[in-house]
Structures are given as structure tokens and as C-alpha cells.
Amino acid sequence: MNFWEKMLNIDRRWIYLAIAIIVIVPFFARMGLPVVPTREVESIYNLVDSLGPEDAIFVGWDFDPGTEAENQPMGVAVLRHAFSRHVPVFITAYYPLGQALAQQAVGGIFDTRVPGNYAFVPWTEWESMRAAGFAGRDSLETAWTAAGHALPEGARGWVFEGVDYAFLGYQPSFYLVILGMGTSIASQYPTDTNGNPVPEMPILQAHKTLRDVDLAVTLAGSTTCMTWVIYGTSRVGLRVAFGVTAVMATDYFPYIQSGQIVGMMGGLRGAAEYEVLETQGGYTDVTGKAYRGMDVQSLAHIAIILMVVLGNIAFFAGGFNKKTALKARR
């Protein structure tokens, strides 16, 4: 076996080891390579940025743990943006495990031990203020703070359940749920995941159907994202944005060109771009997990490009393109 054959027959475990080292080391020596937001991500950010407390968005946790690394940072970034602008958010899930991941994400955002997070006020805790009559979010916040509730140190604001946020969660046969929400959201979700009555929530009284919703951001690791386009956009003209895994991204660029989706976050890179835009917009002080992974991503890509180039050099220099049998080691 000559040198080129040895090179082409290298034990793949050495390649795994090399990739592992390349992925681990940059976490300890950060380079801060620039991440420039693309038009596809900017269009989602700009749309959410143009919304306010009178609007509403859906964020669909339409993935399972297999693609958590890519999809979860996207959801966290969009939620932070919406909460900081007081844009009401409905959270849904296509899969049961998606509901658990969404709970994990909001749990992280509502953890006020970490600076820059949001203080969560459960539906049951502001019952007395509801009984006195709900007259808008601003007056609710004023009444809440006047009642002696102080914003925890480092927190960026309050999130009132039922006003700023409703965790609708998982329902089976989600395409039928989207169709049903075109007529009435409450008919599909009589209660949220905590058992609170959804029809009584101010967020729902202001947005009764999908027609009253300004955007749905679906975070998906499979073709489930198309359900929102097929049944939401086609039926009620719902604006939809995608947060999909990198593997899927090329499949959905045509839907941006056709105007069927507003924009797309593709993979961890898409999430990092959204985080950069949020930081530039002053909605967070520090970028999130996705941005921190970008140095590693770039280095790993360089390593893989080098391996592809070296593999090709070995293939041609060894003359294997001239029908020479490649002696594969068994």
C-alpha cells in the first residue's frame, strides 16, 4: 500500500478525533469572528421589530431533541426580542417533545438569577388585578409594581401570563389545529399547558383567530414547517417565517423567492445572525449560545474543506482516477 492509498484509507476515528479537538479548543480561545446578518434573517427581525403590544406572533416549537442545538437558540432569540418589545406570543408545539423543549427555553428566559432575563408573572398571581378590570398592559404593569412587586435585579422586564404570553403547547394532528385556529384559537386550545382558561386571557380576546395574528415563526427540524404555509398562509394569509436546520435550508429558499415565507433562519448560523441583530438593537447585552458557537463552526468548516482537498489530491496523485482499483482496507 503506497502513501496515497494509506491516506485514502485512513481510519475514520482519527478524523473524528481531529474534528473533536477542532470543536473543543476554540471554546477556550475565542476569536470573535464576525457574523454578518443576511437579508433572510433581517426580514424576520425587522418584522418582529415593527410589532408592538397590540400585535401578536406565534412561535411554533415544531422540532424534537434531535435538532435542539440548531432550533432552540432561534426560539430563544425570537422570544427575547418579542418580550422586550411586549409583543404578545403564543407558543405551540407540533410534537410532545417540542412542548418540553419550549418549556425548557422559557424556563431559561424566566430565570431571573441570570441578568438580562425576564420576570414571569403566572396567570393566577395577578388574579386580583384582573378582577378589578384589565385595562391594558401598561396599566397592569403599573398596578403590579404599585402593589409592591419589585423587578428583580438585572431583569429586563415583566412577562404577564395571559397578556404577553400564552403557552398553548402540543396538540395532535397539528394541520387540523392550524385550520381550526383560522376560525377560533380558543376552540383548539380551551386551556393552556398549565390548565389556565385560554378564552379568558386578554391575549386571546385581542387575537381570536389566526387572521388577527401578525406572524408565525416555526422552528423545525423536518417538513413540519410547511404545515404553517400550506394551512396557515394558503387559508388565512398568515405571514410565516422559518427557523430550520441547515440541512433543510436549501429546500426552502424557493419559498422566500415566491413570497410564501417572510424569511428564514438557517441552522445555528441563522440563530447567531438573529442574536447579532438583537444585540445591535439593544435588546440584549450579550449574544447567546449560537453566536458563541460560530468561531467553532468556521474552524470546523476550514478543517473539512482541507480534508476534502487533501482527499482529492490523494485520489488524483495516486492515479485512482485512471480506473486503478482503490484497495480498501477491510
Next chain:
Amino acid sequence: MYETIGIWVAALFTLAIYSFLYKENPLYRLAEHLVVGTSLGYSMVISWQRMIYPRLVLPLSRGEDWLLIIPAVLGLMYVTRFFPKIAWMSRYPIAFLLGTGMGVAFPYDMQALVLRQTQATLIPIYTPGAPWHEILGSIVIVFGTLAALIYFFFSKPHKGLFFGTGSKVGIWIIMIGFGATFGFTVMGRISLLIGRVQFLLSDWLHLIH
């Protein structure tokens, strides 16, 4: 306390799964089977909590909506698959779901996946005043789509200017598409590894913040 246990369990199972990269071993098998089992168990509990109990069992037990007996019976007919003598009954709910599913999906699928996508390729190649890169993009979309379609047209031999050259351009367009997809796939797989390494280094070992 429970959070710490959860992190340790997640970390050890992550390592068990990655041990497959060295070679297949019982730890990997254990982790793989546990993933399937716990996912299924969790899904069943959530389905019961979110759907079966509040939307079926509760209204029926209160006598609020007797029409729910119909979907309940149809659902129970699925279970007959476990009993060979009456397994034929499970075909009816399957037929019902297939029929309604196809009926509901067909018009919306046609609209979103075929008509709107076709419409998006029927664009003017040249628009006065448009920047050059947009004009180039329009040319690629129109001729790229036509060339790729010609490649998949098998009723005529791929010879001559139209079918021969068209199919050759088509295969190049398709290959460029595959290349882009492969690039994104590499990015995706590395992202998943980054996610796990981030978890191991920060949540588990507290080596990075």
C-alpha cells in the same frame, strides 16, 4: 439537586451515544433504546394530558357531548390490530383518516406547493432599471427551472439542441443544488456537535461560561 442529576444523566448519555464513533458497544445500545422508550412514554403522557383526558374522557364522563363516542369508538378500533380475528376492524379508522386527510390536504397542497411555486418561476427576465444581479437571478431561475425539468423528461432521447443541451445544463443545475445542500448538511452536523460540546463544557463541567 434534581437539576444536577438531570445534567449528569444527560452528559453521561451524550458520551454513551458518542462512544459509537469508536465502535459499537452495549452502552451505546442502552442509550439508544432508552431514548426510544422515554420519548414514547413522554409522548403518551402528554397526549393523555393535552388531548385524550380533557377533550374526550372529561366531556364524556360529564355527559356534555355524546357525539364524541364516534371518534372514541373509531380510536378503539385501532386497538383491534392486536387481536388477529377482529384485526379487520382497524382498517376503518385508517380508511377514515386517509380519506379525510387527503381531502383536506389536496387543495391546500396544490395551492402552496405547486401553483404558487410555478407562479414564482413565471417572472420577467428583464425589468428596466433593475440591478444586474437581480436580472441574472431571474435568468437563472427561469432557465434553471426549465433545464432541470428537461433533464427529468424521459419520453424523448436527450439529443439535439433543446433536449441534449437542455438536459446537460439541467444536470449542472441539479449538481450545484446538491453541492449547496451538502455544504449546509456539513454545517448542520457540525452545529449539532457544537451544541453537545457546549452543553458538556458549560452545563456539566463548568469550564466555559
